[in-house]
Amino acid sequence: MKKWALVFTVAVIGAALPQAGHAQGISLGAKAGLNMADLSGDDISDVNMRTGFTVGAYLTLSTPGMFALQPEVLFSQKGATMEGEILGTSYESHMKSTYIEVPVLLRVGVPMPASPAKPFLFVGPSAGFLLSSKQEVEAGGESEEEDIKDTMKSMDWGAVVGAGLDFGSLSVDLRANFGLSSIDDTPEENDLKNRTFSVMLGYKLPIGL
Secondary structure: OHHHHHHHHHHHHHHHHHHHHOOOEEEEEEEEEEEEEEEEOOOOOOEEOEEEEEEEEEEEEEOOOOEEEEEEEEEEEEEEEEEEEEOOEEEEEEEEEEEEEEEEEEEEEOOOOOOOOEEEEEEEEEEEEEEEEEEEEEEOOEEEEEEOHHHEOOEEEEEEEEEEEEEOOEEEEEEEEEEOOOOEOOOOOOOOEEEEEEEEEEEEEEOOO
8 A cells, every 4th residue: 555655646746746847826825624534444443533623834836727736734633533332331432643744735726717716626645744642531430541652653644635715815625635554553453544534724825936
């Protein structure tokens, strides 16, 4: 799976670099939003989403046409919630992970001359750098939290796809980030992948060339 992640990254960046080389405008912006995260994979089931937030900055290199290259740096909360029962006692487990994510997005504008809003689509790879991860278990009215960062891989490759609308300096986008490789770093090598759905608001400031 790591090979597929590398191929995907090279393909998107390779397609975007010629556009960046002919950039006619640069916009620097900030964005923030809501994450709805869980886990997927062959070794996970019956998980619920964990709600978190994401915040960061981005740079858009625009061309005269419909393409743009948009690298981002985001602080992102991920994880999942699991429920079950052991020996007649119900429990709830919360996995709380935080990452610094660096998506490199190829953005495509959708022409709509009569509309004040400008739609766009985007796709690209994302590299996630693990900052922390904890597991909180609640059972029988008691709660216990454990640091599980050492059981997880320090880097997480993902594929981002989404769509949005520009309203002048403001923007809104919906995106999904699908993990391309397992984040488990235990001897069992369980197949556990991050999966995140986000809604984000952005504000951009044109800075020219």
